[in-house]
Amino acid sequence: MRIAIVGAGLAGLTTAYELRQAQSGHDVHVDVFEASDRIGGKLFTVPFNDGPVDLGAEAFLARREDALEFFADLGLEQSLVEPSGKSSLVYSADTLDNLPRGGVMGIPSSSAPITHLISADTAARIDAEKDAEAIDWTPGEDRSIGKLVRERYGDEVVDRVVSSLLGGVYSCLADDLGIRATVPQLAEALDGLAEAGEKVTLSGAVSKIEQSRPAPTDGPSKPVFNAFSGGYAELYETLAEKSEADIHLDTFVSGISFDTKTQQYTITGQGIPGDTEPYDRVVVATPAPTTARLLAKVAPEAAEALRPVKLASSAVVGLKFDSDEGLPDASGVLIAADQPGVHAKAFTFSSKKWPHIKDRIGQGALIRVSFGRFGDDSLAREEEDTLVDYALDDLLTITGFDARAAGVSEIYTQRWFGGLPRFDEHHLATVATVREKITAQPGLEVTGAWAGGVGVPAVIADARAAANRILSS
Numbered sequence: 144m145r146i147a148i149v150g151a152g153l154a155g156l157t158t159a160y161e162l163r164q165a166q167s168g169h170d171v172h173v174d175v176f177e178a179s180d181r182i183g184g185k186l187f188t189v190p191f192n193d194g195p196v197d198l199g200a201e202a203f204l205a206r207r208e209d210a211l212e213f214f215a216d217l218g219l220e221q222s223l224v225e226p227s228g229k230s231s232l233v234y235s236a237d238t239l240d241n242l243p244r245g246g247v248m249g250i251p252s253s254s255a256p257i258t259h260l261i262s263a264d265t266a267a268r269i270d271a272e273k274d275a276e277a278i279d280w281t282p283g284e285d286r287s288i289g290k291l292v293r294e295r296y297g298d299e300v301v302d303r304v305v306s307s308l309l310g311g312v313y314s315c316l317a318d319d320l321g322i323r324a325t326v327p328q329l330a331e332a333l334d335g336l337a338e339a340g341e342k343v344t345l346s347g348a349v350s351k352i353e354q355s356r357p358a359p360t361d362g363p364s365k366p367v368f369n370a371f372s373g374g375y376a377e378l379y380e381t382l383a384e385k386s387e388a389d390i391h392l393d394t395f396v397s398g399i400s401f402d403t404k405t406q407q408y409t410i411t412g413q414g415i416p417g418d419t420e421p422y423d424r425v426v427v428a429t430p431a432p433t434t435a436r437l438l439a440k441v442a443p444e445a446a447e448a449l450r451p452v453k454l455a456s457s458a459v460v461g462l463k464f465d466s467d468e469g470l471p472d473a474s475g476v477l478i479a480a481d482q483p484g485v486h487a488k489a490f491t492f493s494s495k496k497w498p499h500i501k502d503r504i505g506q507g508a509l510i511r512v513s514f515g516r517f518g519d520d521s522l523a524r525e526e527e528d529t530l531v532d533y534a535l536d537d538l539l540t541i542t543g544f545d546a547r548a549a550g551v552s553e554i555y556t557q558r559w560f561g562g563l564p565r566f567d568e569h570h571l572a573t574v575a576t577v578r579e580k581i582t583a584q585p586g587l588e589v590t591g592a593w594a595g596g597v598g599v600p601a602v603i604a605d606a607r608a609a610a611n612r613i614l615s616s
């Protein structure tokens with residue numbers, strides 16, 4: 144059986160590896176076509192002099208046992224590292240403070256955790272929300288998380304807290320994201336109140352989530368996130384090697400067609416040898432707009448459904464400083480969207496957050512500065528010098544760390560045009576429609592961050608499922 148995979152990002156490489164693992168009884172040949180000159184997609188590890196550092200994804204949710212098992216199967220268990228546990232900060236209303244505790248994604252059940260970030264009027268409004276008219280909520284529905292929080296708690300909570308937290312994951316403001324699509328436990332809590340015939344309020348739903356959390360136990364708790372000591376290159380290089388697939392770089396796929404007589408697929412594009420034989424199966428593992436274009440001939444209804452999914456662009460600048468004197472003793476800073484004169488959206492103090500990086504660089508500091516949100520590509524397009532100036536200015540304004548005086552010794556800049564799919568309130572319905580329409584086309588599968596979730600464990604799980612479906616189709 145000949146299988147083509149389009150895209151050598153995490154989804155495509157995981158699919159290739161899973162096909163190799165699950166192929167028992169099949170003689171499978173896998174070709175992976177990748178448009179760029181490297182594998183990994185949004186996983187990208189760069190070689191700072193003191194060791195590898197990620198400029199795309201840098202961590203993963205370690206509560207996902209399926210991901211931990213997958214990494215162990217790949218032989219990467221020993222490469223996993225834990226963070227220092229230093230707290231994260233938020234910069235909002237010109238003030239640098241600890242991230243609010245409790246609540247869900249910065250949405251509190253009362254004003255108490257965020258009073259330092261909001262006005263007295265907003266605090267009073269949050270505390271009175273339980274007495275306001277009930278939310279008209281239909282179980283199973285989705286709607287904009289920013290819109291709901293604005294309606295119930297007011298603009299400050301969205302602009303100063305919720306968008307900073309969600310923006311750190313999705314590169315979008317809260318207004319552009321769906322509740323169920325991004326914070327499913329909140330949607331489920333709202334469902335629960337509505338189904339039980341209780342009054343549906345935001346504070347009620349958040350306190351329901353808080354009450355359901357296990358009480359903290361004595362002793363050290365397991366960290367929420369892990370990373371790879373050698374960066375994500377360890378993962379994407381291992382997947383590529385163990386998949387035993389033929390990976391074709393600099394190969395831009397522009398079309399997929401299906402011969403109804405032979406039931407086989409032909410892949411066309413730049414860099415694909417003309418004598419390439421047809422394929423029995425195809426897995427498209429590219430970002431949503433590309434996937435929509437590639438499905439146009441073979442699954443036009445799925446393509447049409449997928450077309451509205453938009454992407455958010457961003458840029459990450461990695462900076463090595465000779466000294467970390469004056470840098471806050473924290474993992475990083477999330478920056479509120481409404482801070483005038485500030486360009487960055489987040490700092491990751493990698494040498495504070497990750498002990499393995501600190502051990503390598505000694506007295507120095509390694510900082511990642513992230514820019515850009517959905518709907519505005521301008522920062523992702525800025526010259527590197529300008530981005531570095533913004534980064535150094537913002538570090539001084541927000542943290543007091545005089546990055547210029549600390550001495551910049553290395554800089555890496557990575558732009559992520561179309562970095563992350565926007566998970567808006569229509570997204571889950573869109574994915575369900577695409578999946579349903581795809582099943583009508585034999586031997587065709589789609590996977591990727593847009594399909595099963597943007598986090599690394601979610602992308603892996605979706606790709607593995609796609610590989611297993613395609614083998615049994």
Ligand SMILES: Cc1cc2nc3c(=O)[nH]c(=O)nc-3n(C[C@H](O)[C@H](O)[C@H](O)COP(=O)(O)OP(=O)(O)OC[C@H]3O[C@@H](n4cnc5c(N)ncnc54)[C@H](O)[C@@H]3O)c2cc1C
Nearest residue numbers: 150152153154178184185200201202396591592597598599
């Ligand atoms: C800046 C940033 C930080 C992140 N941080 C984290 C994090 O800390 N933790 C976490 O869990 N997740 C994080 N993520 C999310 C995670 O990295 C992504 O969701 C995941 O890597 C996406 O993998 P993918 O394979 O679906 O897509 P991609 O990585 O986009 O891979 C798609 C591949 O397809 C190729 N391609 C596109 N078009 C074509 C074509 N026509 N022909 C051939 N090939 C094509 C592309 O070149 C690319 O290599 C982050 C993402 C970004 C952008």
